[in-house]
Amino acid sequence: MATGYLYHEIFGWHDTGSNAGLFGADPAAGLQPYMHLENAETKRRIHELIVVSGLIDRLERVRPRHASEEEILKVHTRDHLERIQAESRWPKGGDAGDGFSPFGKGGYEIAALAAGGVITMVEAVVSGDVTNGYALVRPPGHHAVAGSGMGFCVFGNLAIAARHARDVLGVRRIAVVDWDVHHGNGTQSFFYGDPDVLTISLHQDNCFPPDSGALTERGDGAGFGYALNVPLPPGTGDGGYLYAMDRVVAPALQRFRPDLILVASGFDGSAMDPLARQLLTSEGYRTMTRRLMEVAEDLCGGRIAMSHEGGYNPVYVPFCGLAVIETLAGAEPFADPFLPVVSGMAGQDLQPHQKALVDEVAALVGDIS
């Protein structure tokens, strides 16, 4: 069993500059300049912990390629593609579309490498070169929609890879599990009417995008029932997430019987993240990964490809990322020094209001056939 790992230093050169557009410098309003929340640090530090911990020696290195224009246009409009390409030639770059998703000069090529990196990882998994794998890419992708980038995302990396798997690699049924703490609205939107792509998003209720990810968002037409949303209350910890895995995610995957499982993996649900209020620990991410591997082993030969999304605490995210990739590789856990602190926080166990929400979503799983 081999585990693929993809990272490229140029992902650290995706230039998001200062926090322009998102509480960026505005002296009159008392806002001081500061680096953009989506900066290279958390990704670079995940990579360096993978190297320093020795886990790198247990992984098969997968080299990214750029997504082609044709592959990007499978999910995005030509207007969006050409606008990103044009602004990428500007001396100071441009913005993906919402005014707070900046990129620097040459940002198009880096975003195309992120999308192509996920394609490459999916190819490695589907071909059997590796059983599972993690694409540590940047910029992230799960908020990007057909005509615009959004929420720090330029292109829908995982959606582009899923479309490639369907159209080129002959994969028929694909399940996407999104455990980034923000709603995977972009990925969901590309497959909303498609019964052969099941999207499941576990996220903090109404955190981002605004008014997105309600449990009533279930897909439309032939795709009705094949979008599942679990809008978890703020403060949900390991207990609530694992209950959602056991009562919603695993049963949904068992009914859907995917040929491939994709994961939009963000660590902004961890207990120390600045952009959300959940309590996940590295152990919670490890157990969620283990649960998915058990289901994947049972249904699709263990085939899982993960694509990196959010996660903004440069100190704790590395230990959450390490826990996931160690588990994929079957490697011995490297001790998380923060675990005693975060796992000891009150509220880590399943709370009644969290159980009630998950049970409400669990009742919808029966519509998957």
Ligand SMILES: O=C(CCC1CCCC1)NO
């Ligand atoms: O991590 C992210 C980005 C969320 C931010 C985008 C603007 C405010 C919250 N999405 O998964």
Ligand SMILES: [Zn+2]
């Ligand atoms: Zn996020």
